[in-house]
Amino acid sequence: MGRNDSLNLFGKKSYYPVELGDNRQKRNDRRKSKAEPSIPDGMWIKCNTCKAIIYKKEVTEYKLCPNCDAHFRMSPAERIRILCDEGSFQELDAGMEPKNPMDYPDYEAVIEKAQKKSGMKEGVVTGVCRIKQQPAVLAIMDSHFMMGSMGSVVGEKVTRAVEYATEHELPIIIFTTSGGARMQEGIISLMQMAKVSEALGRHDEAGLLYVTVLTDPTTGGVTASFAMLGDIILSEPKALIGFAGQRVIKGTIHQELPEGFQRAEFQLEHGFVDRIVHREKLRDELAAILRLHRRQ
């Protein structure tokens, strides 16, 4: 079935009944609608890449721009839905919440606000799942929670997921998206980089597979730790991937940055990404990778 069928462009046309009174009413409605838009909130969204205004219903569960194919940011729940075998995902450490290691003023309020906004307890979801029958440990970061910044909870949950994978001899797949370390947790957030990396070192020594999927944006302390340590590093198209933020670089070198700087394609060209994978193909590719690494 083609797309045209659903619009019934070539089918039998029906006739529209015309009623004068109604028309006048409609004209009044139209006038009114100019003053107060009657489109319900959230029916339309704007693509940040091509700037097109998109009818929300045209965006599928893959969250792609129907106009330019840009990959919109996704929540962990949305990713699990398009990635894992139905009902296979079992969450680990679901109840973990942050404390306030630096006594940062109002950190609790900041966290509460982020929790309300995102519907998440923290910036990462971890668990065990199956992808086309292949078992794997999964960690998915969430840019909607304080820009996916890594504090104690993100560091601990990812570390535990890695340790779980090592203990159960499972591959691990980590979807990264992060603005970097969680500033409000100070030096303790920096220590998370070492903590996750050493856990991955042990997973690696055990001869187990680690796949990173870099998604928009992956920067700072996450790039400088687990994002770049995958045996296989995949990326979604056009994802921003880098160590330093673009504003910081501009401020340091006082020159304009080249077109496409720090995008997935740039990282592929410079040898830091194995493959750029379209989101609709991600499940198939990950399943193939898992299958080809199955322990005999």
Next chain:
Amino acid sequence: MSDAMKSVAIARMIERPNTKQFIRAIFDDFLEFHGDRLFADDGAVVGGIASLDGIPVTAIGIQKGHTLEENVNCNFGSPNPEGYRKALRLMKQAEKFHRPVVTFINTAGAFCGIGAEERGQGEAIARNLMEMSRLKTPIVSIFTGEGGSGGALALAVGDTVWMLEHGMYSVLSPEGFASILWRDSSRVAEAAELMKMTAKDLLENQVIDKIFAEPKEGLEKNLKFTTREIKKALLETIPELQKMELKELLEKRYQRFRKFGDFME
């Protein structure tokens, strides 16, 4: 001036003794080695082999200059990826020959530039974190001045981590902290205080294990005052770490970093 701001100012002084001075003061027969074997030699990282009262060691550190000319050569102590890769190459060399590694950290942070991104600054730091965590030889890390974020951590995954009295170590500079979180760069002093970046605070948080006092007249005027104590401590610690079973050494290093985190479940 608060203790935090005092340490920030002292740690950044251009006269502050740099890594080469520390190496020369503590070790004998230092031979500097160059290059990462992949791209270039980064002047911001110095390293080589030396003798600690007869014990062969690998010494590596981030180098700052005292003059503009020196600073141009060492990029003001901000390494590029090749600097971190040089450090890793020398650490792997130390592992092969069972030499303990001593690292000296003094950097505002890893360099932020186009070339650094093209050559994978993130990958270089990440690789060091993982490889240091399982390097099969003892590692002692010493913060001598500034310790700026991931660019400092990339040389600081040690069995034991030490700091000079006016050293500092933080997830970003107090200036950056104030401007990012409060959009007000004038609140630097407040940020420095809040960030718990002084040696005393870091010892309390167990981020570091030991503090070395600095002379009242200033470290630049009397380096021996502090390096004498560092040398003494190295001569106690390194043989102890060398005696340890490898498995125990690596497990302790793992647990040293594994413990960080403040959360509830």
